[in-house]
Amino acid sequence: MARGPRKHLKRLNAPSHWMLDKLTGTYAPRPSSGPHKLRECLPLVIFLRNRLKYALTKKEVQSILMQRLVKVDGKVRTDSTYPAGFMDVVTIEKTGENFRLIYDTKGRFTIHKITADEATYKLAKVKRVQFGAKGIPYLVTHDGRTIRYPDPIIKVNDTVRLDLETGKIIEHIKFEVGNIAMITGGRNMGRVGVVTHRERHVGGFDIIHVKDAVDRQFATRLTNVFIIGEGNKPSISLPKGKGVKLTISEERDRRRARAAHQCFVDGAYRGLISEDDVEYPEIIDKAKILDTLRLFTDFK
Incomplete structure (x- = not known):
């Protein structure tokens, strides 16, 4: 009988979007507890070693991190298994590089370089809005942030633009028809398009219809839709392909x-x-x- 938390992860059981081969070893790095779920994150060791090729082994990755050279959302991270996730900004000051973790049309995290100006903010989806102790209103975002005293106009499924230095909301984008969105789950993961229609199903899942840049239409659940801008203009830069899935x-x-x-x-x-x-x-x-x-x- 198992006692305590699991501390290991078999390579065959690791998420497929990590793109680990079967023959290099038996185990994969198990992500630490953090703002993103195990199957929806990318540990820093995989990002630095397997994606950027800045290290050959986990020991080399750890030596890089212990020099406090890597920041995630503006904060230094020294844990090699820290779970970076969707919309997180990874900064390497020594090389002057900034990356935003974002999906490609195959549902994998892509290496997407961004400018220093864009690295000062991130988008976050509102997952919950409610009142806490002493009647203080607060909201919770998709990356686990709790923000007190938000604007009363902000509702669940809306998107807020956060200043990474202060952690405060600087812009609010409503979830409504006509806004551009990225799909974060399901078979259409990574696709980008404009919301055209919302089917409401009482007691079930609301279905959102989306049309991409080449006028191809698809539908997905409400929980998979992440608004990234007003109208058809995204608030962040998009990776190669602009979220259009090829046949x-x-x-x-x-x-x-x-x-x-x-x-x-x-x-x-x-x-x-x-x-x-x-x-x-x-x-x-x-x-x-x-x-x-x-x-x-x-x-x-």
């Missing part, structure tokens, strides 16, 4: 185009294809492409 055929075509372009460049480098052919790929002879592909196949 399987579009991904295939993009993959083929990228491979063909690399083939042209390598062929020109080896003297098999002229620079004019690389500049105008539509005039390349099919035989040249086959010869180049055959050469690289033999080379490998």
Whole structure:
């Protein structure tokens, strides 16, 4: 019979969006208790070692953190398993880099660099609004912050913009039709679009209909929708792709185009294809492409 909290995590049981391979080891870093859930966070050790490649081992990550070089939301963090999560700002002052943890259209945390000005604030979704002891009103955000005496106009599911230095609300974005949102859960995780309709289901889950930048419509639960700006203008910068999910055929075509372009460049480098052919790929002879592909196949 188990006694006490679990202190380990098997690699096969780790969240898939951490993208850990099966053969490197048996265990994965178990996130510490913090503002984000275990399956919705990214520990600093994975961010620094696996994503940024600033370290090779956890011991190297710990030495970086103990120099107090890494800040999350403006506060120094020395715990290698600290659970950074959605909308958190990770700052590395020695390199002058700022990152915001945000999802790509496959539901994974992407390395999204931001400017120093954008790193001064973050967006937070309001999860609860109620009265505390002595009738003091307060709200709770998605990252566990408790803010007392909020504006009475702020309701549940709205988004607030927080100043990371003071922790105070500097802007309020209402949850309403016509505002741009990012999906934070479900099969549409990471997609960005404008809210077009809200289906209310008493005793069940409200369904939100969203339309993205290429006019593709999809629906998800209310709890998965995170408003990120008024109208169709987001209050934060978006990662590559702007939250538009490609179809399987579009991904295939993009993959083929990228491979063909690399083939042209390598062929020109080896003297098999002229620079004019690389500049105008539509005039390349099919035989040249086959010869180049055959050469690289033999080379490998």
